[in-house]
Amino acid sequence: MSDEILFELKNVAKKFVKGTESIAVFDNLNMSIKKGDFLAIMGPSGSGKTTLLNLLGGVDKPTAGEINFDGKRVDTLSEGQLAAWRANNIGFIFQFYNLMPMLNANRNVELPLLLTRLGKQQRKKNVAAALELVNLSDRARHMPSEMSGGQQQRVAIARALVSDPKLLLCDEPTGDLDRETADEILGILQLLNSKFGKTIVMVTHDPQAAKYAKRTLHLDKGQFVEKDLAA
Amino acid sequence: MGSLLSQIWTVIVMNIRSLPKRLWMSLAAVFAVSVVVAVLLSFLAMANGFEQTLAGTGSEKIGIISRKGSRSELNSTVSRDNINILATAPGIARDADNNPVYSAELYVIVNGIKRTTQTEVNLPLRGISLGGFELRDTVEIVAGRQFEPGRNELIVGQGVLAEFDGFELGREVRFGKTTWKVVGVFSTGGSAFESELWADALTVQTQFQRGTTFQTMRVLLEEPGNIEGIKQLAEDDPRMNLDVETEAAYFAEQGSALRGIVVFGWGLSIVMALGALAGALNTMYTSVASRGTEIATLRAIGFSNMSAFFGTLAESIVLSIIGGIVGALVSYLFLDGVTASTLGASFSQVVFDFQMSPQLFKNGIILALIIGLVGGVFPAWRAARLPVTLAFKNSM
Numbered sequence: 001m002s003d004e005i006l007f008e009l010k011n012v013a014k015k016f017v018k019g020t021e022s023i024a025v026f027d028n029l030n031m032s033i034k035k036g037d038f039l040a041i042m043g044p045s046g047s048g049k050t051t052l053l054n055l056l057g058g059v060d061k062p063t064a065g066e067i068n069f070d071g072k073r074v075d076t077l078s079e080g081q082l083a084a085w086r087a088n089n090i091g092f093i094f095q096f097y098n099l100m101p102m103l104n105a106n107r108n109v110e111l112p113l114l115l116t117r118l119g120k121q122q123r124k125k126n127v128a129a130a131l132e133l134v135n136l137s138d139r140a141r142h143m144p145s146e147m148s149g150g151q152q153q154r155v156a157i158a159r160a161l162v163s164d165p166k167l168l169l170c171d172e173p174t175g176d177l178d179r180e181t182a183d184e185i186l187g188i189l190q191l192l193n194s195k196f197g198k199t200i201v202m203v204t205h206d207p208q209a210a211k212y213a214k215r216t217l218h219l220d221k222g223q224f225v226e227k228d229l230a231a
Numbered sequence: 232m233g234s235l236l237s238q239i240w241t242v243i244v245m246n247i248r249s250l251p252k253r254l255w256m257s258l259a260a261v262f263a264v265s266v267v268v269a270v271l272l273s274f275l276a277m278a279n280g281f282e283q284t285l286a287g288t289g290s291e292k293i294g295i296i297s298r299k300g301s302r303s304e305l306n307s308t309v310s311r312d313n314i315n316i317l318a319t320a321p322g323i324a325r326d327a328d329n330n331p332v333y334s335a336e337l338y339v340i341v342n343g344i345k346r347t348t349q350t351e352v353n354l355p356l357r358g359i360s361l362g363g364f365e366l367r368d369t370v371e372i373v374a375g376r377q378f379e380p381g382r383n384e385l386i387v388g389q390g391v392l393a394e395f396d397g398f399e400l401g402r403e404v405r406f407g408k409t410t411w412k413v414v415g416v417f418s419t420g421g422s423a424f425e426s427e428l429w430a431d432a433l434t435v436q437t438q439f440q441r442g443t444t445f446q447t448m449r450v451l452l453e454e455p456g457n458i459e460g461i462k463q464l465a466e467d468d469p470r471m472n473l474d475v476e477t478e479a480a481y482f483a484e485q486g487s488a489l490r491g492i493v494v495f496g497w498g499l500s501i502v503m504a505l506g507a508l509a510g511a512l513n514t515m516y517t518s519v520a521s522r523g524t525e526i527a528t529l530r531a532i533g534f535s536n537m538s539a540f541f542g543t544l545a546e547s548i549v550l551s552i553i554g555g556i557v558g559a560l561v562s563y564l565f566l567d568g569v570t571a572s573t574l575g576a577s578f579s580q581v582v583f584d585f586q587m588s589p590q591l592f593k594n595g596i597i598l599a600l601i602i603g604l605v606g607g608v609f610p611a612w613r614a615a616r617l618p619v620t621l622a623f624k625n626s627m
């Protein structure tokens with residue numbers, strides 16, 4: 001893990017307003033993530049794990065405070081700028097894979113590359129490389145419905161990393177899988193971190209999954225409860 | 232820009248490919264649009280066929296002279312004296328014997344029975360001089376023979392034979408106290424004359440007690456469209472109170488009688504289109520709801536909200552255009568060429584064919600396109616505004 005900071009949250013607050021009621025998920029939250037880190041975020045339901053993931057992924061904005069990524073402030077970007085930023089920097093892995101059911105594995109993995117200037121041949125090469133990395137070359141033309149949950153999640157991982165993002169954000173990546181398959185998926189994530197230096201943030205309920213991470217933060221009521229783990 | 236287009240294209244392809252997932256809802260939208268388009272095209276094809284029939288009836292080579300302001304042959308009278316004077320007008324073509332080519336004609340209404348409904352309708356019986364055949368070079372006797380002057384003999388148009396009972400070759404028909412025999416069937420290439428019965432003008436004059444008057448005079452023009460010589464003569468002579476126009480202009484005016492049908496057709500179709508629009512909106516909102524996670528996932532990956540907008544809009548347009556094409560094809564298959572008859576400007580039946588045309592087809596597709604656009608734009612807006620956080624909705 002490098003000493004360079006990839007993500008930094010400063011005094012971040014997040015409130016949700018419903019009618020006249022205001023619910024504060026975070027208030028004055030601070031944290032940083034270094035390049036090459038593999039961070040597991042755990043906590044009970046309602047603790048703010050997904051909200052934190054949304055803020056890190058630029059799909060939601062803080063009510064106050066600032067979020068810096070690679071030295072640049074991102075919470076002030078417009079919707080369109082955030083979409084471009086996500087395309088260039090973030091790979092998402094979802095609990096239920098979120099593959100496009102009408103596209104085969106190849107086409108699913110290719111999706112992020114459609115946002116780049118790469119030509120068709122180069123896209124094809126990158127897709128093949130990503131699928132090979134997750135040991136799914138033989139399923140390239142299979143539709144999601146023709147694959148097991150573990151295989152679908154591997155396609156989702158290939159999709160997340162095919163455009164070589166700086167950060168992989170994983171939302172309960174093994175929540176829908178049996179233990180054996182979950183270990184297989186977590187092994188791939190660990191490999192991506194240790195061998196390819198990918199920074200990974202993983203939200204999980206599963207302590208076994210968290211063991212694959214380099215460090216674990218516990219969230220409760222919008223605060224990191226093991227303060228020594230929060231930067 | 233290229234990236235935006237490829238994003239939009241990808242979303243469009245995904246949406247279209249996922250249509251089978253919403254098969255019945257999509258089919259309902261297609262059906263609604265197809266019905267609207269079919270109804271519209273039915274009206275337009277009817278009006279088009281009627282207009283084409285009448286437009287094809289008139290010739291620029293023929294001048295028609297009728298009483299001023301009569302607007303239809305039925306209301307017109309032209310005296311024998313006037314006809315004799317007008318026959319000397321400049322601009323009328325002459326035959327091999329240097330006689331002017333013209334036909335003094337009568338136009339009376341007789342009864343017929345419409346084959347499809349077995350109802351009594353008005354049919355035009357045209358009394359025609361022999362010069363009338365020289366004038367109309369499209370006339371062809373397709374069965375039987377020509378009527379003989381001075382005898383109660385009829386020849387009937389092909390349209391009459393097809394649409395009305397009792398005019399088969401050899402049959403005798405009774406009009407009032409007189410009996411006529413059908414001796415021939417004629418064709419004029421599909422014009423409104425085929426909706427008529429023809430007989431000798433002087434015999435009609437006698438049998439229908441018209442004295443010495445006729446209703447119109449038709450002349451063969453030396454130069455197509457040039458009626459100036461005849462017009463001048465009619466205007467200069469104080470004894471005459473006549474309109475002179477080309478036959479083409481006369482029938483074009485008559486053809487506009489169904490313009491109201493076109494307006495009605497559009498009006499009805501627009502009202503029905505509102506229903507189809509509701510169907511399209513419902514389908515597309517359902518589509519957006521069922522693809523919410525997919526749309527949000529694409530947005531999370533970095534696809535722009537424009538791609539979600541245009542992808543949804545394209546789905547709506549595709550469904551509507553399919554509906555439009557189906558509606559147009561149904562109209563074409565079931566209506567194009569179907570023979571019908573309706574009351575013309577002379578209160579007599581005009582037989583015509585429903586006629587589809589590329590222009591009408593285009594009108595139907597444009598209507599479908601409008602339904603697709605309006606029915607898609609609001610759901611597309613919703614798709615574009617879906618929160619990206621929806622991609623994570625199944626977690627946590």
